[in-house]
Amino acid sequence: MQRPDWAPETIDVERPSVARMYDYYLGGSHNFAVDRAAAQAMVAAVPEAPLMAQANRAFLRRAVQYLTAAGIRQFLDIGSGIPTVGNVHEIAQRHAPDSRVVYVDVDPVAVAHSREILAGNDSATVVQEDLRHPERILAHPDVRAMIDFDQPVAVLVVAVLHFVPDDDRPAEVLRALRAALAPGSYLVLSQASDDGRDEAERAEAEQVYRRTDSPLWVRSRAELTGFFDGFELIEPGVVWVPQWRPETPESAEDAERAVFLGGVGRLGG
Amino acid sequence: MGESPEAASGGAFARAWAKALWGTSYLPMTQAQLEGLLQRLTDLLAQTLRTEPLDLRVGHRVATELVAAHIASAEALGRTLEVIQLRLIRDLDLAGDDVSDRMARLLAAVATGYARALRDRTLDEQESIRRAAMTARAEAELALRASEARFRHQATHDPLTDLPNRTLFAERLAAAVDAAAGGGRRVGLCFLDLDRFKRINDSYGHQIGDRALVAAARRLSRAVEPHLVARLGGDAFVILVERSTGTGDVVAVAEAALAALAEPVLVDGHDVTITGSVGIVERRAADSSPDDLMRAAGSTLNWAKTAGGARWALYDAERDDQEQARQALSAAIPTGLERGEFFLDYQPLASLHDGSLLGVEALVRWRHPQLGVLRPDTFIGLAEETGLIVPLGGWVLAEACREAVGWTAATTRPPYVSVNLAVRQVRRPGLVQEVRALLRRTGLPPDRLQLEITESTMMSGAEEPVRALRTLADLGVRIAIDDFGTGYSNLAYLRDLPVTELKVAGEFVRGLRAPEAADERILASLVSLAHALNLTVTAEGVETGGQADRLRAIGCDAGQGWHFGRPAPAENILARVKEGAPC
Ligand SMILES: C[S@@+](CC[C@H](N)C(=O)[O-])C[C@H]1O[C@@H](n2cnc3c(N)ncnc32)[C@H](O)[C@@H]1O
Numbered sequence: 142m143q144r145p146d147w148a149p150e151t152i153d154v155e156r157p158s159v160a161r162m163y164d165y166y167l168g169g170s171h172n173f174a175v176d177r178a179a180a181q182a183m184v185a186a187v188p189e190a191p192l193m194a195q196a197n198r199a200f201l202r203r204a205v206q207y208l209t210a211a212g213i214r215q216f217l218d219i220g221s222g223i224p225t226v227g228n229v230h231e232i233a234q235r236h237a238p239d240s241r242v243v244y245v246d247v248d249p250v251a252v253a254h255s256r257e258i259l260a261g262n263d264s265a266t267v268v269q270e271d272l273r274h275p276e277r278i279l280a281h282p283d284v285r286a287m288i289d290f291d292q293p294v295a296v297l298v299v300a301v302l303h304f305v306p307d308d309d310r311p312a313e314v315l316r317a318l319r320a321a322l323a324p325g326s327y328l329v330l331s332q333a334s335d336d337g338r339d340e341a342e343r344a345e346a347e348q349v350y351r352r353t354d355s356p357l358w359v360r361s362r363a364e365l366t367g368f369f370d371g372f373e374l375i376e377p378g379v380v381w382v383p384q385w386r387p388e389t390p391e392s393a394e395d396a397e398r399a400v401f402l403g404g405v406g407r408l409g410g
Numbered sequence: 411m412g413e414s415p416e417a418a419s420g421g422a423f424a425r426a427w428a429k430a431l432w433g434t435s436y437l438p439m440t441q442a443q444l445e446g447l448l449q450r451l452t453d454l455l456a457q458t459l460r461t462e463p464l465d466l467r468v469g470h471r472v473a474t475e476l477v478a479a480h481i482a483s484a485e486a487l488g489r490t491l492e493v494i495q496l497r498l499i500r501d502l503d504l505a506g507d508d509v510s511d512r513m514a515r516l517l518a519a520v521a522t523g524y525a526r527a528l529r530d531r532t533l534d535e536q537e538s539i540r541r542a543a544m545t546a547r548a549e550a551e552l553a554l555r556a557s558e559a560r561f562r563h564q565a566t567h568d569p570l571t572d573l574p575n576r577t578l579f580a581e582r583l584a585a586a587v588d589a590a591a592g593g594g595r596r597v598g599l600c601f602l603d604l605d606r607f608k609r610i611n612d613s614y615g616h617q618i619g620d621r622a623l624v625a626a627a628r629r630l631s632r633a634v635e636p637h638l639v640a641r642l643g644g645d646a647f648v649i650l651v652e653r654s655t656g657t658g659d660v661v662a663v664a665e666a667a668l669a670a671l672a673e674p675v676l677v678d679g680h681d682v683t684i685t686g687s688v689g690i691v692e693r694r695a696a697d698s699s700p701d702d703l704m705r706a707a708g709s710t711l712n713w714a715k716t717a718g719g720a721r722w723a724l725y726d727a728e729r730d731d732q733e734q735a736r737q738a739l740s741a742a743i744p745t746g747l748e749r750g751e752f753f754l755d756y757q758p759l760a761s762l763h764d765g766s767l768l769g770v771e772a773l774v775r776w777r778h779p780q781l782g783v784l785r786p787d788t789f790i791g792l793a794e795e796t797g798l799i800v801p802l803g804g805w806v807l808a809e810a811c812r813e814a815v816g817w818t819a820a821t822t823r824p825p826y827v828s829v830n831l832a833v834r835q836v837r838r839p840g841l842v843q844e845v846r847a848l849l850r851r852t853g854l855p856p857d858r859l860q861l862e863i864t865e866s867t868m869m870s871g872a873e874e875p876v877r878a879l880r881t882l883a884d885l886g887v888r889i890a891i892d893d894f895g896t897g898y899s900n901l902a903y904l905r906d907l908p909v910t911e912l913k914v915a916g917e918f919v920r921g922l923r924a925p926e927a928a929d930e931r932i933l934a935s936l937v938s939l940a941h942a943l944n945l946t947v948t949a950e951g952v953e954t955g956g957q958a959d960r961l962r963a964i965g966c967d968a969g970q971g972w973h974f975g976r977p978a979p980a981e982n983i984l985a986r987v988k989e990g991a992p993c
Contacts, residue, residue: 154547167435167436168435168480168482168483170531170536170539171536171539171542172539191433191435192433195433198436198438202438225436226436226480227436227439227480232438249546250539250542250543251542252546253543253545253549256545257541257542388440389441392441
């Protein structure tokens with residue numbers, strides 16, 4: 142019997158997963174030997190890789206803190222990964238306990254893990270979906286149950302877009318998400334960039350990620366800025382992630398080593 | 411603490427500690443939160459170093475708290491030990507006699523506690539990610555199985571009624587036959603079809619037709635539970651009766667099915683009445699294959715339908731064999747034509763006045779490669795049913811004309827040739843052209859061709875055939891009514907038809923044995939009526955000289971039958987003519 146296209150995939154833990162590699166960079170142990178081997182290959186090619194991941198995760202934390210302070214109580218975190226440390230609901234709910242969070246990831250293991258972590262949390266949930274199908278995410282009953290799209294929502298697409306090649310039309314994806322948002326909503330983006338980086342290094346990194354289900358697609362600052370189309374960029378705009386509202390001036394030093402560019406935009410009106 | 415000097419110097423230490431930890435792993439907190447935490451731990455360590463006896467549990471506690479706060483990496487431990495060793499005593503001014511000794515023991519406790527906590531954390535995380543992978547895999551497998559089941563269901567069920575479809579039925583039938591064959595057990599099939607269902611679609615529309623189908627399907631499967639009911643497509647259903655103990659079992663199922671259909675169905679306010687017909691087959695599984703069973707059930711269903719529907723019919727092997735043989739025979743007609751297996755015999759039509767040969771009737775025979783020479787009554791009916799009579803009759807006509815031309819030289823008064831035309835041939839639009847072309851091609855004079863048609867052909871009332879026959883008659887072709895007296899025998903219409911001759915059916919002639927019999931009187935008035943209409947009369951089936959005499963006495967013009975000669979090849983008949991033998 143031929144498998145029809147709506148039949149689900151099987152789980153393959155013999156292949157490195159970008160979610161678990163990321164956990165490894167952050168110092169977690171939610172990973173398997175294949176993930177560690179791939180992550181170590183990445184570190185061999187780009188020694189700062191763990192620092193980049195940490196800087197990105199710290200950007201995510203500061204962005205969520207900023208949004209919570211700005212009054213946002215609903216978060217849609219797409220490409221949320223393995224809940225290791227410093228998850229969006231933990232950050233948001235620490236400052237605003239009434240915050241509601243929906244995590245979305247394609248990785249079934251990441252989703253299963255999230256589900257276990259979130260068991261018993263009524264204001265956070267997880268759904269397995271692909272960023273490339275925003276209409277499915279927006280129509281998902283669990284998403285609808287948690288998020289009121291008549292109220293402002295923060296959509297987080299952090300360290301995910303570099304897994305969405307241009308062929309998959311990331312700009313259209315973001316436009317579709319934007320169309321569902323109420324005025325006063327936010328978009329948080331970050332992604333790996335090759336601005337000012339060594340060509341050979343990028344090639345090696347791409348080589349490593351080709352082993353995974355999510356090949357790497359780096360972009361320039363201009364491209365990332367373009368993704369904020371329709372949003373007003375919050376100061377300081379699209380910058381190396383350590384430079385985005387740093388806690389101390391020192392923590393923004395050597396920012397371009399972080400490789401990740403990030404920014405936050407607000408939907409006016 | 412607050413403004414105390416230790417706290418102030420402790421602040422410098424905690425900041426240095428925080429700086430040392432930077433980058434060791436992701437620390438999910440602000441710099442201030444980190445420094446706050448480390449400050450508290452610094453105070454604990456300082457307190458412990460100052461207190462006698464040395465409480466090593468504090469070393470463990472500090473380590474555990476670090477790991478719990480996600481300051482949990484080998485690097486973080488190394489740097490922590492380094493910072494404490496290098497700076498804690500100096501920054502907090504903790505000098506004392508045995509301070510380096512106490513410090514070594516405390517550091518050992520921190521390192522031990524940290525390693526233990528880190529290992530536990532690593533193991534916990536490994537366990538949780540493994541569990542997640544297992545859950546994900548189990549979910550994926552479940553989903554796969556569910557989707558496969560759904561796919562399988564779709565592949566094996568009819569989307570309209572959700573009944574099993576032909577595929578599933580075929581599987582189940584094969585399995586049932588297999589299973590029953592070994593034990594010498596019996597299986598049964600009811601092949602059911604809704605009567606004139608097309609009419610329901612036509613009068614209420616397809617939507618209501620579909621709903622009626624769904625309703626019928628539901629009733630059927632409920633009525634014959636637990637037997638499997640499948641929809642084969644359209645309005646055809648089939649019921650599998652496994653473990654039958656005899657015909658009665660399956661007949662009961664068929665009756666239950668028909669009864670379930672009998673109640674009118676209310677669809678959208680329409681009372682739709684559906685009846686069905688069922689073909690039943692029941693036999694030992696070992697004696698049959700699924701294909702055989704299905705075919706037999708299908709034929710049997712046809713019997714129920716031709717008998718008027720709303721009934722069941724039971725398979726009858728003899729009848730089926732006959733039908734199959736007939737079918738095989740009719741299927742062989744085209745090849746037979748192609749291979750020249752057909753040939754003509756001729757039977758004389760003799761004058762009752764002087765015994766001379768007036769004409770011959772062409773009679774087709776089939777030299778079948780397996781069955782030998784077949785007489786027309788074995789295959790003409792079949793050919794008429796299937797429409798093959800058109801090519802076959804066309805061949806007979808052409809062949810008769812071709813042979814008849816050859817007789818011209820043989821005798822001074824060559825006989826005409828009389829050829830039977832079937833209803834379908836007469837109704838065909840091209841008949842006139844066909845005959846005209848034949849006459850032209852063969853050169854046969856039109857008055858040497860006679861076309862025999864039956865009364866019923868003319869009774870249909872259609873204009874077209876009459877016009878065609880009139881055209882042919884105008885050409886000079888003779889038109890005879892065959893088997894007259896067996897149908898309506900309506901003489902009135904003969905007046906308007908281009909008919910030259912009546913052939914009176916043999917039954918009347920057979921009745922001539924008894925003197926002054928009713929048949930004789932009927933024949934006599936028939937003959938005088940025909941003569942009044944300017945028609946000649948030929949009597950068929952003349953078997954004895956006595957019959958011939960009587961017919962002559964009545965005034966009948968010609969006769970045909972064994973008395974005048976049996977059907978034979980053209981040469982034989984012509985030879986007799988030349989010999990001058992009376993027919
Ligand atoms: C590097 S992690 C980022 C985690 C988190 N957003 C952060 O920045 O800390 C990337 C995550 O995106 C997920 N991902 C990759 N492609 C995706 C897609 N097309 N749709 C949804 N998630 C995707 C991966 O499974 C992985 O968990």
